[in-house]
Amino acid sequence: MVKIIPDSVGKLWNEWDVRIMVVISLCLQILLILFGSRRKYIAKPWLRIVTRTAYLSADWVAAVALGMISSFQQGENDPESSTHSNSRQNLMVFWVPFLLLHLGGPDTITAYSLEDNALCLRHLLGLLVQVGTALYIFLQSWTASQYQLSSLAIPIFVSGIIKYGERTWVLRSASSERFRELLLPPPNQSDYAEFATEYYSKEIRGEPAAFSLIPEAPFIPGVHPTIAEAKPLHEAYQLFKILKRLYADLILDHYDELWCNYMISDHPFDYVFKLLEIELGFMYDVLYTKANIVYSLTGIIFRSISLVCCISTFFVYCLVIDKHHYSTIDVAITYLLSVGAIALELYAIAALVLTDWTQYWLSKYKHWLTSLNIG
Template sequence: MDTMQLFSEKVARLWNLWEVRLLVLLSLVLQVILIIFGARRKISARSWIRILVWSVYMTADSVATVALGILSRSQLGRNNNLQAFWAPFLLLHLGGPDTITAYALEDNELWLRHFLGLVVQVGVAFHVFFKSWSNSAITFINIPIFISGIIKYGERNFVLRSSSTQYFRDSLPSRPDECKEFVTVVEKDMSGEFAEGSLEELPEILKEIFKGFTVEVQDDIAPKDYYIVQAYFCFKKFKYIFANLLLDDKERECIVSTITDKNAVDAFKMVAVELGFIYDVFYTKAAIVYSRLGIFLRCISFICSLSALVVFSIIIDVHSYSLTDISITYLLLVGAVLLEIYAFLLLLFSDWTKIWLIKLKKETSKTLFEPFWRFISESAPLLSKRRRWSGSIGQYNLISSCLRKVQPAYFGVQKLPFVGESLDKYWHLNREDMNNNIEETIFNFLKKHGDLLNGLEGSEVFRDYFFTLRGNFTLQKWYGKDFFSESWTVDIEFVDSLVIWHIATDLLYYGDLDDIPEGDVSKLDPKCKVSKYLSDYMLYLLEFCPFMLLQGFGLIRYKEACAEAINLFKEKRLDDIPKACKDLLETYPQQVENKDDLAKMLIGEKQSLPMYGCMLSRKFQELTNIHRQRKWEVIGDVWAEMMGFAAHNCGWKEHAQQLREGGELLTHVFLVMAHFGLSKQYTGHKLMQSTYSLGEARNNIVLEAYVEKQRWREGNIEHV
C-alpha cells in the first residue's frame, strides 16, 4: 500500500510539473495542424483530412482555455514567471490561423459565444500577467505578445460575426458592386440578334425589352488576367445569391455576358475561382485580412512577434530559468513568427492578392511596383495550375454496394456496432477526377437552354417550369410521346426517378461493355462513360449528401430497392457486376406496352425500383438500337437535366457547406446555371409592368417566341 501511495505521489508531482508545459506545447502543435490542413480541406475531399481538421478545431480552443485556467491558479513567482509569459501566446492560439475561423457555417452563428470567450480569456490572461508582475524584462516582453494575441482573437470574432447569416446579408449594399475599377458595363440592343431566328416581326413590347448588358474588361488589364477579373466581378454579384437575396434583370444580363464566349473548361475554371472567394468569406479571415485594415494589423502582429523573439534572445539569462521552460518559450516565439510568415505567403499567392495587385497597378505608377509585380507575374503559371477545389466527384453504385453486402465482411468491419455500416460505406467510396467530357456535357446542355431562355423577358417562368421536367424535356425532344417520358420522370418522385435511371444506366453500360472484345473500358464511347460517371455521382449524393437533393418518400423506397437487390444477389450467390446486371434482366422480364399500364405500375402499392430500371433499359434499348451513339448522348443530357433540377432546388446553405469538404460538382453546376441566367434567385419585372400580364405573355407572345427560337437554334428534330 505504501509503495502504491508513493508511486501515486510521484506521478502527481510529475504531472503538476509538466501539466502546463504539455498543454502549451499541444496548443502550438494544434495551431500548426490547423493552419496547414485548414487550407487543405478547401482543395481535398479526403475523409482523413476532414476528420483531422474537425478533431483539431474542436480541441484547440479547449486546450488553450484549460492551459490559461491552470496558469491563473498557479503560484507564479520569479522562478516561474517565464510560464506567465506563455499566457499571451495562448490568446494568440485562441485567435486561430487565417486559414480557418469556422469549421461549418453554424460556427459563424455562434459569434456571440466566441465574443464572450474573448472577454473572459483576455481577462484571465491579464490576471496571470498582473499576478506575475515584476521589474524583470520578461514582463515587458509580454506586452507585444499581448497586442498580437488580442489582434488575432479580435479578428476571429469580427470575421465570425461578419460571416453569420444576418450580418452577412445586412452588410451587402442595396445593389451589387459594379467593380468599375476593373470592368465597364455597356448596354446593347439584342432585339436584332433575336429577330434573325426567323421571327420576322417581333411585337414592339418584346423589342423594347430585348435589351441587355455586356461586361467589358478594361483595356489596361492584361488578357491573361481577364478570367480572374470576371470571376471577381461575378463573385460580387453571387454574394447576394449566397445571402439568399434576389438579383434583377440587369445583374442577370451582366453575369450572362461573362460566360457567353467561354468554353466548358474556361467556364468551370472561372466558377472555381468564384467559389474560392465564397469559401474564403465564410470559413477564413478573408473579410479582414484582405483589407487595408487587415494588412495594417498583420504588420503590427508580425512586428510584435518578431521583436519579442529578438529581445528575448538578447536579454534572457539562461541560468535564471529552467532549460525546459526556455526551450518551450523559444518554440512559442519561433512558432509565432513562422506562422505569421506562412500566413503571409498564403496571402501573397492568393487570388485576392492578384486582384489587389491588378487594381494597384492601374491606380499607381507602374515603375513603383515593377519588381514586386514581376515576381507575382512570374509566379502566375504556378497560380493558374494550382487546384482551387478537389476536382473530383464521388462515385457510388447501387449494384456494386449491394453485391459487397452479400459477400463476407471485410475484416469484420460491417459487424462493428453503431459505426460498422458507415465505415464500410466510406471505405468503398470511390472518387473520379473531373474530365473535360463531363464538363462539356453539362456546360453544353446548360448553355443551350440558357441561350433559349435568356432572350425572353419573363423567362423565369419558363426556367422554373423547365427545371421541373427532370429529364422529360430531353426525352420529349428526341423521342416524342413514344417513350412515355413523363412516366419515368415527372410522374414519380425525384429520388425514385434517380434510382430507376441509375439502374437502367448500369444495365445499358454493362450491356455495351459485353459487346466490346475483352471488355476494354477504354474503347467505350466517351459519352457512355460520362453518363456512367454522372449516374454514380448522383447516387453518391443520395447516399452521402441527401440534404442536397429534393426528398420525399424516395429515400425509403431507395432503401427498399437496396434490400430487394441484396436478397436477389444472396439467393443467386452473385459476386460480379456484369453477371448481376444480366440476372436482373432475367429476373424482371416484364415489358410495358402502353403508358397507362406503366403509370398504374409506378403508382401501385408494391413498387420495385429494380424492376422499373430493367423496364426502362429495355424500352431505351428498343428505341435506340439503330442509333447507338445517340443513346448515350440522350442519357447524358437526361442526367445533366436531373443534375440541373437538383442544383436548382438545393439551398445556398447546403452548397456553401460542401465547400469545406473539397467542393461538389453540383455546387459548380449551380453557379454555372447562375451564369446562364438559370438561377431561381433572378427575378424579372419589366414585362409585369407592361400592358401584358405575365400569364398572357407566357401563353401567347413569349411562348411563341421561345418555340420559334428553339427551332432556329436547333433545327427541326426528327424523332427516332
C-alpha cells in the first residue's frame, strides 16, 4: 500500500508541529502590531490582505498550539512513553502563557471590521475556555522538578489574562449597542414627573396650564488650548466627541451644530481636511483598537504590569533556569518568545506615546514634551 505522505514526513511533523505553530503565532503578532494601525492611512490592497489574513489566523494558530501542547503532555504522561520522557524534556509548557498573551492581541488592532465588535460574547467564551485550557496544562505539568520553571510562568499568565481581558472589554465597548448606550445621557425622570404632576393637577382644577420657554444660553465658541500649535488637535478632538454620536445613529442638538459650523466654516480647506483627518483617526482608534482602555490610567497601569512581568521573567529565565536539561531548539524558541514579548510591549508603548491621543493629553496639561511631538 502506497502512502501519500511518507512516514518520515509524519515523524518530522510530530517532532516539530508545536514548535512551528508557536513561532508562527509570534510572527502573526508581529505582523498585526506593525500593520494593524497602518491601514488607517494606507489604502493598499496588499496591506488589507496581509492584515486580514493575520487577524483571522492569529487566534486559530494560538488555540491550535494550545491543543497540541495539551496532547503532547497527555502523551508524556502515558505510562507506555514514560521511558522516553526524560529524553524529551522541553519547555513547551512554559510556552503556554505566551500563547495566552498572543490571544490577547496587540493594541493596534482588536477588530478588523465593525461586525467583529459584535462578537464580544464569543470572545468572552473564548477567554474562559482558553484560560481554562492553559491553566489545565500548567497545573498538570506542575511537579517538584519543574517548580522553578512553573513558578516563572505565573507572571506571563498574569500578563496574558490582562491582555485577553482587555481585548474582550474593548470589543464590548465598541459594539454598536454598547457604544450607543455609553453616548445616551441618563434620563432625568424627576423633572418630568414633577412637571406631569403639576400639569394634571392644574387640568383637574380647571386652571390653565401655562408653558414658559427657557431662554437659550448664548453660544460662546472657541477652543483655547494651552499651546497654540495644538489648536487643530483640540478642535479635532471636540469634533470627535460631537460627531461620534452620528456613528451611534443619534442626532445632534442645536449647540452641537453650532460647534461644528464654527470649527469648519471660515477656515481654509486644508485646515478643515486636517481636522477631519485627526477626528476620523480618533474614531478609528475607538472602533478598531484598544484606545478605550489604553489611553486611560487603568491602561497605563496594565501596560506597566505587563512590561514588568515580561522583563522579570526573561531575566530570571536567563540567570536562574538550568537549560542543560532541555533541547537547544526549545531553549532558542523560549528566548525568541521572551524577547518577542518584550519587544511587542516596548513597541506598543512607543506607539502609544507618538499618537494624537498622547499629544492631545500633553498639550492639554501644558507638558513640555508636547513641543517635541507636534510639528
